[in-house]
Amino acid sequence: MGISNILFIVLLAGAAFLFYRNFGKIVRNIKLGKDLDRSDQSDVRWKTMARVALGQSKMVTRPIAGILHILVYIGFVIINIEILEIVLDGVLGTHRVFAGFLGDFYVTFINLFEILALLVLLACAVFLIRRNIVKIERFWKPEMKGWPASDANYILFIEILLMSAFLIMNAADTVLMNIPYEDISATSLAHYGETGLVNPSFVVSDFLIGWLPNDPNTLAFIERACWWFHIVGIFAFLNYLVISKHLHILLAFPNTYFSNLYPKGRFDNLASVKKEVEMMFDPSIDPYATPPADENPAPVTFGAKDVSDLTWKQLMDAYTCTECGRCTSVCPANLTGKLLSPRKIMMDTRDRITEVGNNLDKNGPDFKDEKLLVHDYISAEELWACTTCNACTDACPVNIDPLSIIVDLRRYLVMEQSAAPAELNGMFTNIENNGAPWQFSMADRLNWKDEN
Amino acid sequence: MAEETLKVPTMAELTAAGESPEILFWVGCAGSFDDRAKKITRAFVSILNKLDVKFAVLGTEESCTGDPAKRAGNEFLFQVQAMTNIQVLNGYNIKKIVTTCPHCFNTLKNEYPELGGNYDVIHHTQFLQELINQGKLKFKGGAFKGKKITFHDPCYLGRGNNEYEAPRELLEKLDADLAEMKHCRAKGLCCGAGGAQMFKEAEKGNKEVNIERTEEALEVNPDIIATGCPFCNTMMTDGVKNFNKEGSVKVFDLAELVMEAQDV
Ligand code: SF4
Numbered sequence: 020m021g022i023s024n025i026l027f028i029v030l031l032a033g034a035a036f037l038f039y040r041n042f043g044k045i046v047r048n049i050k051l052g053k054d055l056d057r058s059d060q061s062d063v064r065w066k067t068m069a070r071v072a073l074g075q076s077k078m079v080t081r082p083i084a085g086i087l088h089i090l091v092y093i094g095f096v097i098i099n100i101e102i103l104e105i106v107l108d109g110v111l112g113t114h115r116v117f118a119g120f121l122g123d124f125y126v127t128f129i130n131l132f133e134i135l136a137l138l139v140l141l142a143c144a145v146f147l148i149r150r151n152i153v154k155i156e157r158f159w160k161p162e163m164k165g166w167p168a169s170d171a172n173y174i175l176f177i178e179i180l181l182m183s184a185f186l187i188m189n190a191a192d193t194v195l196m197n198i199p200y201e202d203i204s205a206t207s208l209a210h211y212g213e214t215g216l217v218n219p220s221f222v223v224s225d226f227l228i229g230w231l232p233n234d235p236n237t238l239a240f241i242e243r244a245c246w247w248f249h250i251v252g253i254f255a256f257l258n259y260l261v262i263s264k265h266l267h268i269l270l271a272f273p274n275t276y277f278s279n280l281y282p283k284g285r286f287d288n289l290a291s292v293k294k295e296v297e298m299m300f301d302p303s304i305d306p307y308a309t310p311p312a313d314e315n316p317a318p319v320t321f322g323a324k325d326v327s328d329l330t331w332k333q334l335m336d337a338y339t340c341t342e343c344g345r346c347t348s349v350c351p352a353n354l355t356g357k358l359l360s361p362r363k364i365m366m367d368t369r370d371r372i373t374e375v376g377n378n379l380d381k382n383g384p385d386f387k388d389e390k391l392l393v394h395d396y397i398s399a400e401e402l403w404a405c406t407t408c409n410a411c412t413d414a415c416p417v418n419i420d421p422l423s424i425i426v427d428l429r430r431y432l433v434m435e436q437s438a439a440p441a442e443l444n445g446m447f448t449n450i451e452n453n454g455a456p457w458q459f460s461m462a463d464r465l466n467w468k469d470e471n
Numbered sequence: 472m473a474e475e476t477l478k479v480p481t482m483a484e485l486t487a488a489g490e491s492p493e494i495l496f497w498v499g500c501a502g503s504f505d506d507r508a509k510k511i512t513r514a515f516v517s518i519l520n521k522l523d524v525k526f527a528v529l530g531t532e533e534s535c536t537g538d539p540a541k542r543a544g545n546e547f548l549f550q551v552q553a554m555t556n557i558q559v560l561n562g563y564n565i566k567k568i569v570t571t572c573p574h575c576f577n578t579l580k581n582e583y584p585e586l587g588g589n590y591d592v593i594h595h596t597q598f599l600q601e602l603i604n605q606g607k608l609k610f611k612g613g614a615f616k617g618k619k620i621t622f623h624d625p626c627y628l629g630r631g632n633n634e635y636e637a638p639r640e641l642l643e644k645l646d647a648d649l650a651e652m653k654h655c656r657a658k659g660l661c662c663g664a665g666g667a668q669m670f671k672e673a674e675k676g677n678k679e680v681n682i683e684r685t686e687e688a689l690e691v692n693p694d695i696i697a698t699g700c701p702f703c704n705t706m707m708t709d710g711v712k713n714f715n716k717e718g719s720v721k722v723f724d725l726a727e728l729v730m731e732a733q734d735v
């Protein structure tokens with residue numbers, strides 16, 4: 020086992036460990052959320068996941084972005100098979116270990132990978148152009164300033180670099196593999212002639228050969244450099260996921276599996292409120308009786324003031340959000356210049372749960388900072404602009420539900436802080452007093468019958 | 472509209488007579504009190520009367536479903552309203568409910584069951600569709616010939632409950648040209664009234680939502696903007712007025728259009 024194998028194994032183990040640890044923190048943070056039962060109807064859930072996450076059914080509603088995205092996605096998944104070979108080569112010290120098994124098929128496979136790599140590369144270039152030159156509006160909203168914009172660009176750059184490295188590596192390797200074996204058999208380049216491939220050439224990287232130098236040792240250096248760059252880049256990318264919106268490539272699957280399967284118009288009935296209202300309606304319950312001993316004494320908050328009042332699914336939504344802005348671009352409030360942006364609701368929720376998680380790591384479970392999701396991150400003005408129209412949930416390609424967070428935060432404003440806009444308080448009073456949101460008497464409810 | 476005496480039995484009356492209706496018509500607050508929406512209520516009842524549908528209303532026993540309170544975050548008030556209504560509805564042993572308001576429809580259908588109110592709830596466009604399928608509701612044919620109608624999908628009927636077809640099938644019966652707006656069906660743009668916005672001023676912005684939506688409607692040059700929701704109706708009517716188009720573009724509920732075209 021050579022030094023490079025050991026180095027490779029150390030890097031692989033390091034990357035895997037780091038990812039395991041940091042992704043574990045995200046899972047822990049998601050579990051800080053409240054219980055919610057989404058274990059029913061597993062057949063429908065699998066189908067939803069297959070359709071929305073795997074089949075990307077909601078991406079194609081915008082054909083250009085949708086088709087390009089599917090390309091990058093298929094390319095990314097399939098090219099990952101190639102990574103298996105790279106990892107095996109790295110660990111075993113072999114060169115193109117699959118070539119021996121697959122024979123001629125090997126070249127076909129690599130050709131397919133190369134075509135996909137080229138398409139991914141082009142798609143990423145188009146994405147960069149759309150974001151930075153065409154400046155498509157949804158990528159330039161206020162919440163996209165700074166890190167979110169760079170994050171998106173970094174990912175696209177990294178993908179382009181990784182794909183380029185893959186193609187250049189193949190080009191250099193082709194030249195090396197085509198050197199007559201007797202010329203290199205006694206040198207350190209011998210293994211390039213031992214793959215078992217006869218005069219291999221690959222469909223895309225062949226075009227790059229002309230740009231490469233002729234010297235075999237330089238070529239070997241380029242080949243190795245690209246190989247290392249490619250695989251180390253992928254290790255780095257894996258660990259970049261956990262701090263990036265790119266995490267959606269993993270979370271899209273569980274997140275769509277656990278989608279809300281009720282009609283979108285249905286809002287949940289708060290169980291804590293239900294208990295109290297039932298008490299009001301049931302004369303047999305003595306409101307002054309001491310509660311049974313096993314009852315949880317923790318005070319209930321009606322609605323949500325912070326991320327820990329949200330459900331685990333709402334927090335998973337936040338980590339899954341890919342900041343594409345499709346929700347915001349169809350939001351009637353946002354379209355008419357209001358502050359509300361459903362994407363920002365998701366980004367704020369994620370930033371806040373990340374902060375809460377970091378506090379937990381640094382300062383232990385008893386630490387409380389002075390911040391809340393509502394007011395400190397999401398303002399009342401944003402919340403009150405929502406028409407609850409569900410355009411955002413319909414548009415989201417990974418079935419995120421910004422509306423449910425908006426409603427939970429409104430509930431806190433109304434029921435815990437009595438901070439509804441004055442007109443809404445008037446509406447509440449009317450309903451309370453005369454069973455209608457306006458000041459009409461219940462006795463007049465049938466007057467329409469005789470009016471013309 | 473001709474003067475018309477409507478037969479509107481209440482549940483209390485029917486029960487006293489030892490009868491029960493096929494279906495309860497849930498009128499809703501807008502349908503009961505809003506001047507424009509009352510016309511929709513009357514149109515719907517007029518259709519029912521002509522077809523001799525055995526229905527009843529709760530009349531003065533009906534109270535707000537609690538929908539606007541719930542959307543505004545006042546879950547407490549919502550549940551009090553819901554339980555009050557459920558007591559009344561269950562007291563009368565109601566099984567089937569039709570409503571002309573998508574908000575009442577959604578709340579009764581989706582949010583009441585967990586609180587003890589289990590009913591078969593349908594929107595009036597679905598009910599009218601059923602009446603057509605049963606061969607009861609018939610059309611004169613040609614009533615709206617040459618008129619261009621565009622349909623505004625109410626959020627709580629469309630996206631909220633996936634009903635896009637019933638209203639469109641009704642429109643087809645009118646012999647009109649159905650022209651779709653650039654945002655329709657699941658992509659339909661809200662009128663701006665939902666989520667309790669109806670009862671408050673909009674937040675600071677650069678436009679009212681109903682103006683945006685009315686612009687989209689006017690782009691197809693309709694003679695009629697059809698809706699299936701009293702709140703959408705208000706918003707679109709205001710929008711049309713804002714563009715000074717109330718002379719040439721009318722906003723109607725599907726019940727009103729069907730009433731016009733009904734063959735009696
Ligand atoms: S539900 Fe609210 S946040 Fe979502 S699109 Fe409609 S108005 Fe915007």
Ligand code: SF4
Nearest residue numbers: 340341343344346415
């Ligand atoms: S919530 Fe969904 S639609 Fe909105 S930005 Fe995030 S991923 Fe995109």
